[in-house]
Amino acid sequence: MPELPEVETTVRGLARFLDGARIERVVLNRPDLRRPFPPALVQRMTGAVVTGLSRRAKYGLIHVDRGATMIFHLGMSGRWRIDPERPDAHDHLLIETAHNRFALCDPRRFGSVDLEETELLDAWPRFAALGPEPLGPDLTPAYLKAALSGRVQSIKACLLDQRIVAGLGNIYVCEALWRARIHPKKKSGKVTKPQLARLVPAIRDVLSESIRDGGSTLRDYAAPDGALGYFASSFDVYGREGETCRREDGGTVRRIVQGGRSTWYCARCQR
DNA sequence: CGTGTGCCCTGACAGC
DNA sequence: TGCTGTCAGGGCACAC
Numbered sequence: 001m002p003e004l005p006e007v008e009t010t011v012r013g014l015a016r017f018l019d020g021a022r023i024e025r026v027v028l029n030r031p032d033l034r035r036p037f038p039p040a041l042v043q044r045m046t047g048a049v050v051t052g053l054s055r056r057a058k059y060g061l062i063h064v065d066r067g068a069t070m071i072f073h074l075g076m077s078g079r080w081r082i083d084p085e086r087p088d089a090h091d092h093l094l095i096e097t098a099h100n101r102f103a104l105c106d107p108r109r110f111g112s113v114d115l116e117e118t119e120l121l122d123a124w125p126r127f128a129a130l131g132p133e134p135l136g137p138d139l140t141p142a143y144l145k146a147a148l149s150g151r152v153q154s155i156k157a158c159l160l161d162q163r164i165v166a167g168l169g170n171i172y173v174c175e176a177l178w179r180a181r182i183h184p185k186k187k188s189g190k191v192t193k194p195q196l197a198r199l200v201p202a203i204r205d206v207l208s209e210s211i212r213d214g215g216s217t218l219r220d221y222a223a224p225d226g227a228l229g230y231f232a233s234s235f236d237v238y239g240r241e242g243e244t245c246r247r248e249d250g251g252t253v254r255r256i257v258q259g260g261r262s263t264w265y266c267a268r269c270q271r
Numbered sequence: 272c273g274t275g276t277g278c279c280c281t282g283a284c285a286g287c
Numbered sequence: 288t289g290c291t292g293t294c295a296g297g298g299c300a301c302a303c
Contacts, residue, residue: 003296034279034298058297076297077281090281108280110297153274162298169296259275262294 004167075110
């Protein structure tokens, strides 16, 4: 489920319960996800007080006192379950506070958990390699122009590259390209200035709107076994193969495969 | 360096 | 009711 808006919504949902709380207990139900759990995780987190939560790209950050930060990535299938009524076979890590229990559930185990010193987070190699936050001030048409210049990869592939923009995934790349009316196979270095001028707000808007919609479901998220889903009904192209383009220009949404992943677009309005 | 290809893993769904 | 094949929000190792 998790692209940037879903991680942001997850972090906000967790913060309502976790921020300021003391972690009483940490339980690992297996040794690893994509990577082994950090050896010091249980010791550093147990008894610590959560001082804040934040997000970088698709990573969620739980900051605690004593200068440590737990970094989680939800991969393809990860989610946090708050106060689950019954255990799930894929609850791999549990955190307990005085009032709540939090289960990191991830059936496919493409997610990860890391532990870093808070003051060294910017230098953490996975963060140091990331491009700018799409909702921050550094994503501009001029930045994209420079970052994409000379690249022969498709614009679809480049927007999925976390080194160019951090946090976009398959859904929101498709959606942003549709909004900006850019063909997903367009060579990155050949995307025009007017297209880039449309692309930046398209990215910001689609992410902001999704966060806004996700935020409205925090009530559901807080339910015992609440899951956070995508709002498929609000997608313009993703998963809509064969449907009429919502621009009502007579186009039909098509599905192609790029780099082994599906892309949906309208061949009439995206050029 | 930039680019393309598989693979990690489980579950949901379609078709037989 | 099985089976079997396909596909899924991501990231990374590896080959050229």
